[in-house]
Amino acid sequence: MSTAENIGAAEKIVTAAVLVIGDEILSGRTQDTNSSYIASWLGELGVRLHEIRVVADVQADIVAALNALRARYTYVFTTGGIGPTHDDITADAVAAAFGISIDYHPQALAIMGAQYKPDEFTEARKRMARIPDGAELIDNPVSKAPGFHIGNVFVMAGIPMIMQAMLDSLRHKIRGGAKLLSASVGGAVAEGLVAGALGALQAKFSGVSFGSYPFYRRAGTGSNSVSAYGVNFVIRSTDQKLLDEAREAVRAMIRGEGAEPEDRD
Amino acid sequence: MSTAENIGAAEKIVTAAVLVIGDEILSGRTQDTNSSYIASWLGELGVRLHEIRVVADVQADIVAALNALRARYTYVFTTGGIGPTHDDITADAVAAAFGISIDYHPQALAIMGAQYKPDEFTEARKRMARIPDGAELIDNPVSKAPGFHIGNVFVMAGIPMIMQAMLDSLRHKIRGGAKLLSASVGGAVAEGLVAGALGALQAKFSGVSFGSYPFYRRAGTGSNSVSAYGVNFVIRSTDQKLLDEAREAVRAMIRGEGAEPEDRD
Numbered sequence: 189m190s191t192a193e194n195i196g197a198a199e200k201i202v203t204a205a206v207l208v209i210g211d212e213i214l215s216g217r218t219q220d221t222n223s224s225y226i227a228s229w230l231g232e233l234g235v236r237l238h239e240i241r242v243v244a245d246v247q248a249d250i251v252a253a254l255n256a257l258r259a260r261y262t263y264v265f266t267t268g269g270i271g272p273t274h275d276d277i278t279a280d281a282v283a284a285a286f287g288i289s290i291d292y293h294p295q296a297l298a299i300m301g302a303q304y305k306p307d308e309f310t311e312a313r314k315r316m317a318r319i320p321d322g323a324e325l326i327d328n329p330v331s332k333a334p335g336f337h338i339g340n341v342f343v344m345a346g347i348p349m350i351m352q353a354m355l356d357s358l359r360h361k362i363r364g365g366a367k368l369l370s371a372s373v374g375g376a377v378a379e380g381l382v383a384g385a386l387g388a389l390q391a392k393f394s395g396v397s398f399g400s401y402p403f404y405r406r407a408g409t410g411s412n413s414v415s416a417y418g419v420n421f422v423i424r425s426t427d428q429k430l431l432d433e434a435r436e437a438v439r440a441m442i443r444g445e446g447a448e449p450e451d452r453d
Numbered sequence: 454m455s456t457a458e459n460i461g462a463a464e465k466i467v468t469a470a471v472l473v474i475g476d477e478i479l480s481g482r483t484q485d486t487n488s489s490y491i492a493s494w495l496g497e498l499g500v501r502l503h504e505i506r507v508v509a510d511v512q513a514d515i516v517a518a519l520n521a522l523r524a525r526y527t528y529v530f531t532t533g534g535i536g537p538t539h540d541d542i543t544a545d546a547v548a549a550a551f552g553i554s555i556d557y558h559p560q561a562l563a564i565m566g567a568q569y570k571p572d573e574f575t576e577a578r579k580r581m582a583r584i585p586d587g588a589e590l591i592d593n594p595v596s597k598a599p600g601f602h603i604g605n606v607f608v609m610a611g612i613p614m615i616m617q618a619m620l621d622s623l624r625h626k627i628r629g630g631a632k633l634l635s636a637s638v639g640g641a642v643a644e645g646l647v648a649g650a651l652g653a654l655q656a657k658f659s660g661v662s663f664g665s666y667p668f669y670r671r672a673g674t675g676s677n678s679v680s681a682y683g684v685n686f687v688i689r690s691t692d693q694k695l696l697d698e699a700r701e702a703v704r705a706m707i708r709g710e711g712a713e714p715e716d717r718d
Contacts, residue, residue: 212666212687214502215635216492220485223507227481237479239514240507242488245664249504272648273665274655312648330669349669370480380537383577387539400538401477404595404614422477
């Protein structure tokens, strides 16, 4: 088994996808950090992130991606596009994807209205209270404008601080499955020299996935001035005992190459 | 026009997608930085990144994503999964996606063989010389094992240092279109108060896209201790004169809110 995707398949596997909505990520101007945050958060709950997509602020693109992902995975988390400006079209796109209508949500209006002077509760701000019919609100303790949850889709803000606060409030809504435990061991070995031994470990340990992530660190500016290299091995299983045995086997493999294994976590 | 996607549509628009292959990104353990690097690199060449997908090390997932993306966009760039270990399956997946065979590539074998002692040119390392039939090699000045290029798909390593070196060698193979110019202006304004004015600017300036990206910075640990907030406006156009006019209009909009506009780049 060459991937973590099906590890623990005898147990319940709960999956998720993240859909990042935003031209600013696609332009390279902003680094998406929400996806890795959500990935780690899901992992703790026993949910496995199987796919990430980043699409532009274009309704047809959002609808197509959302419908593909929500049909395939247990949960879908979207980030971005729920602000007050003309380029915030996520709520409308979600309504279109589900084929439902969208309107001002009384509770959302009340929550948001409470924090503004009447003349500052602009049409643009009210627009953030437009929620697809039948959706439940997701609390936003930072700036009030809520996210929402409909079917297996959770719609959140793109600003990391707000997105993280929204996730906090969702913990009890997520039903995880078999939690994928992981361990990482590194060593100053050459990937091409241990690949055979690693493949043998993979063949020996069913129920464990072995990942291999080489690293290079270059000092100086010359084209061949690589000063350090090695491999971090990541071992995953739903079974702690198997994981411990597999980690010990990886340590032994590294020692067999004359290097010292280093636990990464 | 609420998106940069079609700005400059009267001119030639050249598009791209990035396909990131790797369990390590989906686990949240590793932050994908290759996508934003490729996005910026493409932007310089007049190519617009329209979609990013991250999929697991699973052949069926890679094939499905690659076939969807290569049919839709001018170029597709993949990163990851071309190393020597059992979990490196990208080359086989690309061959399967194109419905072609894959075999040891004489030139790749020669390039790689030249850097190893004969007993260190292991089967695992030779595996990295397996290239889909008809593909052209992409030079890897860092660690020799090449990437490859077939049709509109460019297959690169996942290690950022190697990926960046591979991209360097591809510049002459990419034919860009109308280059999307951009400018960014920030200000300590409330997004919900300027949204109306911004929407009016968007309506006025066809051929320009206006993006609005609020930021919050929190000092201290209290739940309501937001200490600074504001909005960065990103303006895009293929026409420098229009871009300059639009930027000046955004500056005036910020001043109209009693704040001082700050050019971000």
